[in-house]
Amino acid sequence: MPPIEGFAVSDHNDHSSHEHIPGPGEATIPELEDDETIAPRPEEEIADALRAKPDLEDHSGHHSD
Structure with a gap:
């Protein structure tokens, strides 16, 4: 079924943001x-x-019936 126009649909297979691995001494966020x-x-x-x-x-x- 195609998405309804005007609704945001996320693609769970989209990995545009890569997981950041902190370096030594770098805070984990x-x-x-x-x-x-x-x-x-x-x-x-x-x-x-x-x-x-x-x-x-x-x-x-x-209830007041």
Whole structure:
């Protein structure tokens, strides 16, 4: 199935960034994963903030039907 126009599709076989092997005395810096180079969407940040606060409400079957 061809990708839908307007959607970013990554090729997992693309190795354009080569793994860096640090030399003696050189600090080891972890490489970024492909998805870490894309900024989070605003709704992801909002969801993270909402998940940070525990939901202590009683959500058991009390429905007003």
